[in-house]
Amino acid sequence: MEAYIYDAVRTPRGRGKADGSLHEITPVQLATQVLEAIRDRSAIDTVDVDDVILGCVTPVGEQGADIARTAVLNADYAQTTPGVQVNRFCASGLEAVNIAAAKVMSGEALFAIGGGVESMSRVPMASDGGAIAMDPAVAYKTYFAPQGIGADVIATKFGISRDDADAYAVESQKRAKMAWDEGRFARSIVPVRDVIGQVVLDHDEHMRPEATMQSLGALKPSFTALGEEMPGFDTVALLRYPELERVNHIHHAGNSSGIVDGAAAVLVGGKDIGDKYGLKPRARIRAMASIGSEPLIMLTGPEFVAGKLLKRAGMTTADIDLWELNEAFASVVLRYMQAMNLSHDQINVNGGAIAMGHPLGATGAMVLGTALDELERSGKSTALINLCVGAGMGTGIIIERI
Numbered sequence: 331m332e333a334y335i336y337d338a339v340r341t342p343r344g345r346g347k348a349d350g351s352l353h354e355i356t357p358v359q360l361a362t363q364v365l366e367a368i369r370d371r372s373a374i375d376t377v378d379v380d381d382v383i384l385g386c387v388t389p390v391g392e393q394g395a396d397i398a399r400t401a402v403l404n405a406d407y408a409q410t411t412p413g414v415q416v417n418r419f420c421a422s423g424l425e426a427v428n429i430a431a432a433k434v435m436s437g438e439a440l441f442a443i444g445g446g447v448e449s450m451s452r453v454p455m456a457s458d459g460g461a462i463a464m465d466p467a468v469a470y471k472t473y474f475a476p477q478g479i480g481a482d483v484i485a486t487k488f489g490i491s492r493d494d495a496d497a498y499a500v501e502s503q504k505r506a507k508m509a510w511d512e513g514r515f516a517r518s519i520v521p522v523r524d525v526i527g528q529v530v531l532d533h534d535e536h537m538r539p540e541a542t543m544q545s546l547g548a549l550k551p552s553f554t555a556l557g558e559e560m561p562g563f564d565t566v567a568l569l570r571y572p573e574l575e576r577v578n579h580i581h582h583a584g585n586s587s588g589i590v591d592g593a594a595a596v597l598v599g600g601k602d603i604g605d606k607y608g609l610k611p612r613a614r615i616r617a618m619a620s621i622g623s624e625p626l627i628m629l630t631g632p633e634f635v636a637g638k639l640l641k642r643a644g645m646t647t648a649d650i651d652l653w654e655l656n657e658a659f660a661s662v663v664l665r666y667m668q669a670m671n672l673s674h675d676q677i678n679v680n681g682g683a684i685a686m687g688h689p690l691g692a693t694g695a696m697v698l699g700t701a702l703d704e705l706e707r708s709g710k711s712t713a714l715i716n717l718c719v720g721a722g723m724g725t726g727i728i729i730e731r732i
Contacts, residue, residue: 385422
């Protein structure tokens with residue numbers, strides 16, 4: 331059975347700090363509002379929603395206790411609709427959509443909703459700990475180093491300079507501003523409201539369109555101390571990559587993804603259930619995949635999962651009209667462009683997480699929705715969407731516009 335995408339929504343991204351516009355909105359409220367929008371926009375009876383899968387990377391405190399089921403109940407879905415939280419780090423939101431699609435393809439679900447939520451201003455990143463970073467025996471075995479070190483190792487290993495990364499970041503800001511100015515996100519954005527129904531945020535507030543090479547050049551690298559001072563993760567990296575003389579630290583807040591709050595949801599279903607409600611599919615899912623990659627450098631998984639996706643779909647890079655890769659760090663996208671032989675005109679044409687931010691558990695569903703909107707706006711046919719993942723993984727999907 332084939333799986334189709336019928337709708338995709340997201341909240342705006344709010345600055346992930348105490349003064350961010352979404353700080354007062356709880357994670358379950360963020361998730362609730364996108365689930366309500368999915369239901370109401372398509373006018374579906376939620377008794378036909380057989381599962382809701384939400385990514386959440388730090389599922390503790392307010393985001394704990396299976397936030398997906400909590401949000402289902404809070405959104406007044408049928409009590410027969412279950413919910414489950416998943417964590418594949420930064421790709422959790424896309425992994426959730428892939429699981430939803432697999433349930434539809436297998437016949438387990440009529441409709442399934444995949445998406446994600448992360449309130450980084452209320453539940454700080456890494457609040458849940460984890461053996462890969464905290465257990466010395468595991469960290470030693472895997473050559474553990476923080477993601478920022480991995481991003482800088484990518485830059486060093488593949489010849490990506492600070493100027494390259496900063497130029498990419500400036501362009502991301504310009505593209506995001508253009509996309510907002512032209513209303514390219516209008517179909518997908520669900521303004522976030524407070525408890526009395528007042529809109530608290532209707533735009534991505536992390537953006538810095540005034541950024542220039544000069545302003546970014548004034549920023550100090552963020553991971554030099556982590557690398558060169560105790561505990562000295564550069565030493566670990568050089569043990570794993572002895573061909574490198576040193577690690578060139580090029581990443582900073584301006585060319586890395588922003589810490590933000592947000593949520594997203596994608597409605598997936600088969601043809602028969604869509605016909606029941608008179609819904610026209612927006613896209614067909616051609617292929618889905620995840621893959622593991624080397625865990626210290628950590629963020630090179632996208633090139634490998636892209637190859638796996640293309641092979642699975644019987645396609646080549648020439649068959650893909652639009653590419654979307656989460657901008658975790660500038661070097662991640664620049665390396666991907668090298669590996670896949672892509673020009674910047676083909677990828678992240680509306681900016682990305684460097685400009686708009688990266689709400690960890692939700693981003694995968696957000697970038698999928700961005701690609702779907704762009705296929706429709708541009709009249710193009712196919713898109714390959716993927717994300718790099720902590721601990722060395724990649725997750726992706728190929729969709730075809732209908």
